[in-house]
Amino acid sequence: MTKISDTAPTHRNERYINREYSWLQFNHRVLAEAARETNPLLERVKFLSIFESNLDEFFMVRVSGLIEQEAADVLNQTPEGMTPHEQLVMVAQAVRPMRAEASKLWSKSLQPALAESGISIKRVEELSRSKQEKLLSYFREEVFHVCTPLAMAPSHSFPFISNRSLNLAVELADPSGVSRIARVKVPNILPRLIPTGARLSEFVWLEDLIQAHLEFFFPGIDILGAHRFRVIRDADFEIRELEAADLVTTVEQTLHMRRFGDPVALEIEATAPKRVRQVLQQNLQLDDQDVYEVEGLIGMDGLWELVKLDRPSLKFKPHHPYIRESLLENKNLFSTLTKQDLILHHPFDSFETMEAFVSSAAKDPDVLGIKMTMYRVGSESPVVESLLDAAAAGKQVAAIVELKARFDESNNLVWSRALERAGVHVSYGFPEMKVHSKLCLIVRREKTGIQTYGFVGTGNFNPQTARMYTDLGLLTSDPDITQDIAELFNYLTGFSQQTSFRKLVVAPLNLREAILERIQREIEVCEKKKKGHIIFKLNSLVDPEVIDALYRASAVGVTIDLIVRGICCLRPGVKGLSEKIRVISVVGRFLEHSRVYYFENGGAPEALLGSADLMRRNLDRRIETLVPVTEPRLMKYLRGTVLESYLKDNTNAWVEDGDGHYQRIKRPSTTPVFASQDELMKWPAVRVLLSS
Secondary structure (H helix, E strand, O other): OOOHHHOOOOOOOOOEOOHHHHHHHHHHHHHHHHHOOOOOHHHHHHHHHHHHHHHHHHHHHHHHHHHHHHHOOOOOOOOOOOOHHHHHHHHHHHHHHHHHHHHHHHHHHHHHHHHHOOOEEOOHHHOOHHHHHHHHHHHHHHHHHHOOOEEEEOOOOOOOOOOOOEEEEEEEEOOOOOEEEEEEEOOOOOOOEEEOOOOOOEEEEHHHHHHHOHHHOOOOOEEEEEEEEEEEEOOOOOOOOOOHHHHHHHHHHHHHHHOOOOEEEEEEEOOOOHHHHHHHHHHHOOOHHHEEEEOOOOOHHHHHHHHOOOOHHHOOOOOOOEOOHHHHOOOHHHHHHHHOOEEEEEOOEOOHHHHHHHHHHHHOOOEEEEEEEEOOOOOOOHHHHHHHHHHHOOOEEEEEEOOOOOOOHHHHHHHHHHHHHOOOEEEOOEOOEEEOOEEEEEEEEEOOEEEEEEEEEOOOOOOOHHHOEEEEEEEEOOHHHHHHHHHHHHHHHOOOOOOOOOOOEEEOOOHHHHHHHHHHHHHHHHHHHOOOEEEEEEOOEOOHHHHHHHHHHHHOOOEEEEEEOOOEOEOOOOOOOOOOEEEEEEOOOOEEOOOEEEEOHHHOOEEEEEOOOEOHHHHHOEEEEEEEEOOHHHHHHHHHHHHHHHHHOOOOEEEEOOOOOEEEOOOOOOOOOOOHHHHHHHOOHHHHHHHO
């Protein structure tokens, strides 16, 4: 694998690493999983597709923001001292070799390996005459009528090219001898991979099929060539409305605008002639550094269609999440929670337990009310269906729907309207801040009086992501926590000015301060007892205040282990700065998403779990929630099973050096293989906690 550091050195700062550079390092680790020959073949294809989708989103959101800053002559520097222009140059330098590496990986390794396994992608001209005739019939009946050629040059009006769409730039020479260029969009309403008919595992790309029959679109005109290209557009639109009543309309407008955002990148076949590239580049108003010449396949997100093939031998062995059947029965979960708190650990524990928590409440005549936050619930959601059932049964149901959850706005709009029609009290939180907290509260009448049950988690109430992402959640009947959740809902839906809670830690009210205070506490303990230990597991560590506090802790001797999936702006292992800090990143079959903040605290350990990463946006501009865990039984699972597994990983873990570069941990030949995610499959939280 090519090192990013070989092609795009960071802007050197002694204390911080640029966040965009660190994210690119993360996506390079995803690409490394596609290249890893010990992974099953279709899983490698999946990682390559994820790499492409990740990079697209990075350009649509992060690069577009940098371009806007540069255009506005913003000279503000990041904590490590880079201007927007310097970051754009760095991104271009880093991305070009990564894209080339991905293309080479597909054409030289993965595609040939697929062919050897009986999954082949052919060009139309490589097929037998009978197969070509069948594909021609498909083209005439299905494809031709949904394609519309549009003139690009010479033309007074350049056609709009939608975000991430795949296109053909067709060079034409009409009878008058005038050279023309037209655009044919590859329709995304049709499968990208077309079976040849004889074998289910033999395909042609849809764009190849269209290119092979361009004469149907341009009769009487000589076709000189056709070249694939793709445009990435700005998809990050801010919501500035101050009234929640207007927020739905604003989000609807934003969804419409997203298709029409300014272009931020052009991908075009490396073989395309200069004239075609210039027509596209000039009309899209892109600089040279925004144009990426691609060798081979453009639009690798289409590889997901291969991943869906029914070829179990080419995938990871199926994982079956743990289910405790008794917890799925009505009322049993509540009776269990009156005796003990539980942790759910997805995907090792089944999401059906969480669904049962809500569905049991919907069916239970003793339940009076349900409150829930909704961030990314998915297009199909049993949890939201249960809220609808609860409302239909006459229960008091409240839902805080985050309409600004990027790329999930449409789903959330649909669900919010369905909930409102059912009589659910729907609130949209704060227009200027996203509600990212993962909360649920159930109010139940019992013999002893009103009892409340709560959930605080790290992941969304989404059954699809619960099978792919690692997430943790606390189910509890602790009255302090459930009262905090109730008051936090009042803060989100009403005019409460509450600034503190009994146990919950809430951003932007006091979350940064709570983390900093606990780091300082660990420093003071270490100064007295000569030992201390902090373990953070999170997705991103960016906030300079927290990073500086960790540096101070390292300086007095606190051992600090950071398990960071993606962005890490801290420099570990630097003499005189961070010698006691180790940063690892685990990339495996599941996307690491859980967040745990552990403090040894002189033998009285405490852990916080919840929705917040340590980024300025999370700490200052979002509603985030962490819940403390101190109960020894739960702490033993979090510290001894979850965190320890990641710290021992010698298979899927990468270690960061002081320059922000990562290398896969090298396992000595005498050391047994240990893969954290494989190990955690053996120890789902519910099974461990209910058998202890």
